Amino acid sequence: MHRYTPSAVSTVLTYLREYVTKLESTLQQAERVGNAKEAERFRKILVELNEYEHDTLYPLATQQVTIDLDDGVKANYPKFGAALKKIPGLEAPSD
Template sequence: MYRTEEEAELLQSQIDDASSTSERVKLSKQLKKINEQLLELNKYEEVVHHWADKMEPMDLDDGVKANYAKFQELLAKIK
């Protein structure tokens, strides 16, 4: 379980217990952001798990460009 999942559960209970509408709205926005992060984490975890299962060899002597091309799905875009 990710820490963000625990945080989402805590926020949901705070929303349920919130006394004012403004507080509920504020907490709901935070919960929405956390849920979006969790979705992104789960998608990335699937990709990483797939690559880990493939056990793709990496030769550091090939250089950054060759290895980046091989693993670009896992890495951030080069700017």
């Protein structure tokens, strides 16, 4: 958390998009050689990644979430919602 900046989620989004591009290329290659099983596996992965980008990562990147290290993990972690794995005990603090 000490290295986090509000643009960090955008950086992750860029890496995700690059990865998706590579997977799409691999999918096309599997389709060209007629490997239907492998092609279907890549299609499922791409659908999941595109949904994650659309529903979770992109909206978070546009928010440019800021954190205050003095607030601690219990206050900052929930700000990232579904983008991070749920950890018991780190629910959003009630005001």
